[in-house]
Each structure stands twice: as C-alpha cells, then as structure tokens.
Amino acid sequence: xxxxxxxxxxxxxxxxxxxxxxxxxxxxxxxxxxxxxxxxxxxxxxxxxxxxxxxxxxxxxxxxxxxxxxxxxxxxxxxxxxxxxxxxxxxxxxxxxxxxxxxxxxxxxxxxxxxxxxxxxxxxxxxxxxxxxxxxxxxxxxxxxxxxxxxxxxxxxxxxxxxxxxxxx
Numbered sequence: 066x067x068x069x070x071x072x073x074x075x076x077x078x079x080x081x082x083x084x085x086x087x088x089x090x091x092x093x094x095x096x097x098x099x100x101x102x103x104x105x106x107x108x109x110x111x112x113x114x115x116x117x118x119x120x121x122x123x124x125x126x127x128x129x130x131x132x133x134x135x136x137x138x139x140x141x142x143x144x145x146x147x148x149x150x151x152x153x154x155x156x157x158x159x160x161x162x163x164x165x166x167x168x169x170x171x172x173x174x175x176x177x178x179x180x181x182x183x184x185x186x187x188x189x190x191x192x193x194x195x196x197x198x199x200x201x202x203x204x205x206x207x208x209x210x211x212x213x214x215x216x217x218x219x220x221x222x223x224x225x226x227x228x229x230x231x232x233x234x
Contacts, residue, residue: 070110073230074120077106082127094207096214097178099128103144104151104177105219108170109230111155121148121181139188147181170219178212 066074081102088096103124107117125144129137154173161168186204189195195204 066110066112066116069233070112073110074106074123077102077109078120078124078127081124082131085128086131093203094210094214095133096218097128097182097211098218099124099131100144100147100177100181100211101174101215101218103148104174104215105170105222105226107148107151107177108155108173108219108223109226112152113156114149114152117152117155118145118149120152121145124148134185134189135194136188136192139185143181143184143188146184147177150176150180165224167220167224170223171216174215174219175212178215179208182208182211 078099081099084098084102085095088098103120107120112120121144122141125141128140128144132140134140151173154169154176158169158172161172183205186195186200186208189204190197190200
C-alpha cells in the first residue's frame with residue numbers, strides 16, 4: 066500500500082474510533098462506526114487480502130478499547146475476518162452503479178458487519194455468555210441493525226470520498 070493509502074486508512078479508522086467512543090446507544094443498538102469507517106477505508110483503497118486483514122486487526126484493536134463486551138479481545142479476530150470479507154468485495158465486485166447510486170459500499174459494509182458481528186455473537190454463544198434465545202433474537206437483531214447503519218453511512222460517504230481520493234491521487 067502507498068503512503069497516501071495508509072494515511073487515508075489511519076484517518077478513517079481514527080474517525081471511526083472517536084465516533085464510536087462518543088456515539089450513544091440508539092435504543093439497544095450502538096452503531097459500530099469502527100466497522101463503518103474500516104469498511105469505507107477498504108472500499109476506497111482496495112487493498113489485497115493481507116493488507117485488508119491488517120486493516121481489520123487494527124480496527125479490532127481500536128474496537129476492543131471501547132467495547133462493552135466481556136470478551137472484548139474477540140474484536141480483533143472478528144474485525145480481521147470481517148475486513149478480509151470486505152477486501153474480497155473491494156477487489157472482486159465492480160462499482161454496481163444504478164444511476165447516481167453506488168451499491169458497492171452497501172455490499173462491502175454488509176460483508177464486514179454480518180461477518181464480524183456474526184462471529185462475535187457466535188463466540189458469545191459458544192462461550193456460554195449468550196443463551197441461544199438471546200443469540201437468535203437480540204444478538205442478530207443488534208448485528209443487523211448496526212450493519213444497516215454502516216450501510217447507510219457508507220453509501221452516503223463513499224462517492225464523495227472516492228471522488229476526493231481519486232482527485233488527490
């Protein structure tokens with residue numbers, strides 16, 4: 066990755082971490098802005114798989130610091146695998162334009178959110194922290210609602226950020 070790519074990733078991860086630190090719960094859901102901005106960074110710089118995994122590891126470390134979970138350390142592998150899924154989307158999926166709307170950020174944010182969130186809540190189930198009923202009802206509802214917020218934010222920011230990123234390059 067070029068130094069400008071690293072700088073963009075660092076800035077977006079920092080923005081995501083700061084927002085995550087100060088974002089209040091909306092009902093029972095806290096939008097995971099670390100996921101949102103990590104997905105956006107990966108979609109913009111389109112890293113190969115190993116650098117994408119590295120972005121996920123850094124995002125996981127940042128998410129771990131602000132997690133309210135009893136297994137906060139599991140943010141690291143969950144984010145890493147989610148970022149890997151988004152890196153696959155970034156390099157293998159076209160722009161998916163419908164008129165002025167880009168759908169690639171929706172696919173990328175969906176991949177990151179469902180994979181990382183799904184792994185996280187499945188770990189909570191396996192470790193006995195969540196009973197199965199909570200896993201199915203509250204766990205997946207939270208993952209899907211948080212992912213929906215990531216999709217919306219990524220879809221709003223992707224095209225302007227991409228235009229600015231390409232113009233600066």
